[in-house]
Amino acid sequence: MTNTMAGELSEYFEGIAAKTISAVEADPDVSNQHEFNGDRTLQSLFGRVDHLEVDTQYILFEEEGIKASTKDTLTWYNARKNHPVRNEWRLYYRRNEVTEKMAPNDTLIIAKRKDGSAVLMVLPHETTIESQYKWLFGVDNLSISSFVPANPSLLNRNTLTPLTNDFLAEIGIGVTENKKIDYGALMDRFQGVFPSTMEFSTFARESLGDLNFSENPDQALIEWIAREEDYFKFLEKHVIAERLKSGFVTGDTVDVESFISFSLSIQNRRKSRAGRAVENHLEYILHQQGIEYSRTPLLEDGSRPDFLFPGVFEYQHFDVYSQCLVMLGVKSTCKDRWRQVLDEAKNIEEKHLLTLDQALSVNQVRSMKTRNLQLVIPKELHTSYSKEVTSYLMSVKDFICLVKEKSEFRKKLLY
Numbered sequence: 001m002t003n004t005m006a007g008e009l010s011e012y013f014e015g016i017a018a019k020t021i022s023a024v025e026a027d028p029d030v031s032n033q034h035e036f037n038g039d040r041t042l043q044s045l046f047g048r049v050d051h052l053e054v055d056t057q058y059i060l061f062e063e064e065g066i067k068a069s070t071k072d073t074l075t076w077y078n079a080r081k082n083h084p085v086r087n088e089w090r091l092y093y094r095r096n097e098v099t100e101k102m103a104p105n106d107t108l109i110i111a112k113r114k115d116g117s118a119v120l121m122v123l124p125h126e127t128t129i130e131s132q133y134k135w136l137f138g139v140d141n142l143s144i145s146s147f148v149p150a151n152p153s154l155l156n157r158n159t160l161t162p163l164t165n166d167f168l169a170e171i172g173i174g175v176t177e178n179k180k181i182d183y184g185a186l187m188d189r190f191q192g193v194f195p196s197t198m199e200f201s202t203f204a205r206e207s208l209g210d211l212n213f214s215e216n217p218d219q220a221l222i223e224w225i226a227r228e229e230d231y232f233k234f235l236e237k238h239v240i241a242e243r244l245k246s247g248f249v250t251g252d253t254v255d256v257e258s259f260i261s262f263s264l265s266i267q268n269r270r271k272s273r274a275g276r277a278v279e280n281h282l283e284y285i286l287h288q289q290g291i292e293y294s295r296t297p298l299l300e301d302g303s304r305p306d307f308l309f310p311g312v313f314e315y316q317h318f319d320v321y322s323q324c325l326v327m328l329g330v331k332s333t334c335k336d337r338w339r340q341v342l343d344e345a346k347n348i349e350e351k352h353l354l355t356l357d358q359a360l361s362v363n364q365v366r367s368m369k370t371r372n373l374q375l376v377i378p379k380e381l382h383t384s385y386s387k388e389v390t391s392y393l394m395s396v397k398d399f400i401c402l403v404k405e406k407s408e409f410r411k412k413l414l415y
Helices: 042-048 128-135 162-170 181-191 196-205 217-246 256-288 312-316 318-324 337-343 362-370 379-384 395-414
Strands: 013-020 035-038 049-062 065-078 087-094 106-112 118-123 305-311 326-331 351-355 373-376
Touching: 013 042, 013 318, 035 065, 042 087, 042 106, 042 181, 042 337, 049 128, 049 181, 065 362, 106 128, 118 162, 181 196, 196 217, 196 256, 217 256, 217 305, 256 395, 305 395, 312 318, 318 395, 326 337, 326 395, 337 351, 337 373, 362 373, 373 395
Parallel strands: 049 118, 326 351, 351 373
Antiparallel strands: 013 106, 035 087, 049 065, 065 087, 106 118, 305 326
16 A cells, blocks of 8 residues: 555654553552563663653543643663662652553553653553554553563554554654645645635545546545545644734733634534545545445434435335445544444444544454444555454445445346
């Protein structure tokens, strides 16, 4: 796959270390030591020096994202620096709102940045957020007794996608712009103003030329979405900069409400655009292949599925066309919102959900499966999933084949 997103993890981090948190390290009723043993992995990360204070961003996650975050330090020191022959390194952490909530069996990831600072992440056990960050940083088969380094080949992989870039942004890592893209054409076209989501998606597709989306819709979808993400972030940076230049001052008074309103508009635009972009590019593929569908139709039960195949008429005559119907929900990320799809087009028992989410946990995918929800994920993202999960995933191409088969069956009913 030709990735249009810029960056590799090694551009932002010198190294990664991870482990499963033990009771001694997490539970203040068991121990007050607040230290990790300075094993070989940590020695490689921080060096064999007598004392080092590391500025650190501590982050505690829950399934929906960040629960707590604070700036503090990690202290790397040689507890036996005065011993003539023996060294004993330890990594000390102070009590704060993140370390107080660490629990045994949670995953701990320490990422050392290029500037010498670090990010310490605590991720709840057996959750999707844990699975995703373990995949992103290339750490697996963790141990309670010692740290495990990131797989070097994974740290240097060029697989940053829009979603993984969001993961990095969540921990304060801003991914650099893709220098291979002509942003001048973007600014000339839209004059520094956001167009409609449909117009933006169309421009992103056109900028990449003729992709073979008929043969490989999975790759085309990823390429288009990645390019649109690049364009969006560049244009958003310009829009924000221009607005900040004008300021939020009326007379001698700081207009706090205007600032809050502007900030909320940024967040809302980001959320709405991401899902719409996936829908827009998928709709283009469907339209070009002559597939019949209804987009966000209002059904009798009040629900609005993102896509209904072949359409509302067939759904209204369910007793005749039940074997021809397919419902597809589209969400750039799942989190807990995937359950919303279950209440849409209630007459259709098996639902389908297209998402760009990577490395969903085994437990979450099992939960979807038991509720007759079939995941549709671009083939290029399947590598982020465990072997237990990949057999359950459907690619975009697989889904299109399914819809076409259903369409053929409908034609037989008509004739």
